[in-house]
Amino acid sequence: MFDETVTILENKKINSEYFRLVITSKRLSRDVSPGQFLNIQIENHQGLLLRRPFSYYRIKGNRIEILYAILGRGTALLADKRPGHLLKALGPLGRPFTQSLKGKRRVLVGGGVGVPPLVFLAERVQKESSTPLLLIGCKSKKEILPKRELAKVKTEVRYATDDGSYGKKGFVTVLLHELLKHENPKSIFIQTCGPTAMMDEVMKIAKEFGVEGEASVEERMACGVGACLGCVVETEEGFKTSCVEGPVFSFGELVHHG
Amino acid sequence: MAKTINLTIKIGNLTFKNPVTVASGTFGSKDEYAKYVDYAKLGAIVTKTVTRKPRKGNPMPRIFETPSGMLNAIGLQNKGIDDFIEYKIPYFKKVKTHLIVNIAGESVEDFVYLAKKLDPEKSVSALELNISCPNVKKGLEFCAKPELAYEVVKAVKEATKHPIFTKLSPEAHDFLGVADSTIRAGSDGLSLINTIRGMAVDIEKCKPQIANVFGGLSGPAIRPIALRYLHEVKRRFDIPVMAMGGIMTAQDALEFLITGAHLISVGTANFVNPKATMEILEGIETYMKRKGHQSIDSVRGTLKVKPDSESLLAPAG
Ligand SMILES: Cc1cc2nc3c(=O)[nH]c(=O)nc-3n(C[C@H](O)[C@H](O)[C@H](O)COP(=O)(O)O)c2cc1C
Ligand code: FES
Numbered sequence: 001m002f003d004e005t006v007t008i009l010e011n012k013k014i015n016s017e018y019f020r021l022v023i024t025s026k027r028l029s030r031d032v033s034p035g036q037f038l039n040i041q042i043e044n045h046q047g048l049l050l051r052r053p054f055s056y057y058r059i060k061g062n063r064i065e066i067l068y069a070i071l072g073r074g075t076a077l078l079a080d081k082r083p084g085h086l087l088k089a090l091g092p093l094g095r096p097f098t099q100s101l102k103g104k105r106r107v108l109v110g111g112g113v114g115v116p117p118l119v120f121l122a123e124r125v126q127k128e129s130s131t132p133l134l135l136i137g138c139k140s141k142k143e144i145l146p147k148r149e150l151a152k153v154k155t156e157v158r159y160a161t162d163d164g165s166y167g168k169k170g171f172v173t174v175l176l177h178e179l180l181k182h183e184n185p186k187s188i189f190i191q192t193c194g195p196t197a198m199m200d201e202v203m204k205i206a207k208e209f210g211v212e213g214e215a216s217v218e219e220r221m222a223c224g225v226g227a228c229l230g231c232v233v234e235t236e237e238g239f240k241t242s243c244v245e246g247p248v249f250s251f252g253e254l255v256h257h258g
Numbered sequence: 259m260a261k262t263i264n265l266t267i268k269i270g271n272l273t274f275k276n277p278v279t280v281a282s283g284t285f286g287s288k289d290e291y292a293k294y295v296d297y298a299k300l301g302a303i304v305t306k307t308v309t310r311k312p313r314k315g316n317p318m319p320r321i322f323e324t325p326s327g328m329l330n331a332i333g334l335q336n337k338g339i340d341d342f343i344e345y346k347i348p349y350f351k352k353v354k355t356h357l358i359v360n361i362a363g364e365s366v367e368d369f370v371y372l373a374k375k376l377d378p379e380k381s382v383s384a385l386e387l388n389i390s391c392p393n394v395k396k397g398l399e400f401c402a403k404p405e406l407a408y409e410v411v412k413a414v415k416e417a418t419k420h421p422i423f424t425k426l427s428p429e430a431h432d433f434l435g436v437a438d439s440t441i442r443a444g445s446d447g448l449s450l451i452n453t454i455r456g457m458a459v460d461i462e463k464c465k466p467q468i469a470n471v472f473g474g475l476s477g478p479a480i481r482p483i484a485l486r487y488l489h490e491v492k493r494r495f496d497i498p499v500m501a502m503g504g505i506m507t508a509q510d511a512l513e514f515l516i517t518g519a520h521l522i523s524v525g526t527a528n529f530v531n532p533k534a535t536m537e538i539l540e541g542i543e544t545y546m547k548r549k550g551h552q553s554i555d556s557v558r559g560t561l562k563v564k565p566d567s568e569s570l571l572a573p574a575g
Contacts, residue, residue: 046478223529227286230321
């Protein structure tokens with residue numbers, strides 16, 4: 001883990017949902033696994049005090065890409081940053097997604113800013129024999145990940161949109177439900193990241209069909225290193241920090257409302 | 259050759275190598291920051307509050323960022339004193355700096371129990387009595403009345419040979435009365451200040467941003483308040499103070515040292531900048547060189563104020 005000041009190479013809106021942030025750092029790009037994150041200080045001023053966690057999206061050499069959406073004051077300020085501006089980034093942090101699934105089919109279920117780390121994961125597991133299935137939920141066609149983002153990733157993508165303007169109409173969990181009805185649940189492993197309500201529903205369906213999986217939880221964070229206990233989630237073994245012991249937890253570990 | 263600067267501070271029988279310490283609950287419970295900070299370079303480490311029994315802590319969400327600060331309602335999540343003695347103390351034994359253990363209880367008896375348990379521990383340098391946690395039931399009770407504060411400090415003092423810092427909150431209605439009674443009861447120092455309760459609302463869900471409704475405000479937002487309380491105390495009492503509240507930089511730390519703090523604690527700043535303590539320490543040395551101070555003792559209390567300043571004459575509280 002390193003804390004570094006990094007220069008922004010690119011920071012652009014890529015569609016109505018996502019911005020792409022590109023930085024470069026040798027140390028922050030080494031030994032990174034999908035599901036890990038950077039805790040980024042957007043401004044070094046005391047008005048905006050805390051850092052914000054951002055999942056890694058793509059790494060090429062020393063180049064680190066992050067896809068983010070404007071969700072609050074911090075990300076709004078980040079969107080105003082220009083190439084050449086500096087950020088401070090601490091990472092790589094957190095427990096990543098499981099990569100080796102021992103023959104099970106990987107089903108990735110994502111929404112919003114939960115999609116980028118799943119794409120990163122799909123890209124990393126290219127060598128696996130079975131192609132991962134990526135189920136993405138969003139409001140409408142406008143928010144879908146631009147096609148070229150997935151051009152080089154060997155994955156089968158299915159969309160669900162709230163208004164039916166692209167893919168299936170309805171929530172992404174409808175896609176999951178349909179899939180599980182036709183497959184052997186024992187041969188599938190789900191990995192999910194996105195809004196809490198979506199993940200709760202995914203876990204509920206998984207439980208119903210007896211499918212195993214992992215969820216990358218999204219809690220507010222301050223320190224990112226396990227010191228403040230502000231980011232905990234309820235697990236079978238009591239509260240655990242999502243920054244160090246997570247953000248990825250197995251469905252079995254999480255005490256959820258599913 | 260530049261003269262070496264003497265950063266050491268004496269409080270009672272304890273000698274601290276420098277004034278920079280970390281605030282309870284903001285530096286983890288063991289080695290969370292060891293990758294970023296050489297613990298041996300700190301003046302002292304103050305642990306997260308330890309209680310008699312393990313505490314699960316409060317429900318989520320527990321934190322929320324506010325202008326120049328944050329609210330927290332962690333609720334003293336910790337594994338309890340037995341776990342602390344078994345697993346944490348052995349780690350700190352190897353760390354070459356003072357260990358100050360912060361303890362809290364719901365009754366005088368709890369405090370005494372904890373103090374007795376820690377009394378034989380040689381690697382513990384001092385106790386910090388948290389009688390000012392805003393996030394748990396009864397957390398502020400002992401800070402609410404001078405008599406209660408007196409009773410708990412007195413009882414702990416009799417139960418231990420370790421020096422005691424009593425941690426106070428501006429939430430105490432009779433702040434100076436409480437400070438006075440803890441000093442009379444035998445506090446070797448005061449820790450000022452704990453967080454101040456605040457609130458924030460999610461306007462979409464129409465719910466408080468903190469599950470516990472109120473959270474303790476920390477960070478730069480409370481720094482002026484912390485300084486004010488430090489000054490109130492230093493004007494009236496001759497007692498060493500470990501000061502905290504929004505210290506982010508060396509400049510902030512110096513405000514407290516000049517106002518009369520013996521030690522300063524870095525809290526929320528650790529979350530923002532894991533190396534904050536080390537940068538603050540360097541900055542203090544740079545200031546001392548620039549100003550020609552050879553010892554930290556000569557920085558402390560250099561504040562110049564007219565004793566008849568109007569605002570100082572207003573009733574304190
Ligand atoms: C997340 C968090 C947890 C804290 N936990 C404790 C605690 O367990 N015991 C305690 O006495 N103070 C606790 N505090 C209060 C700090 O020790 C300190 O008094 C306060 O935050 C003011 O300093 P700061 O503005 O530098 O953070 C906590 C503060 C924060 C932000
Ligand atoms: S963000 Fe501080 S413990 Fe996880």
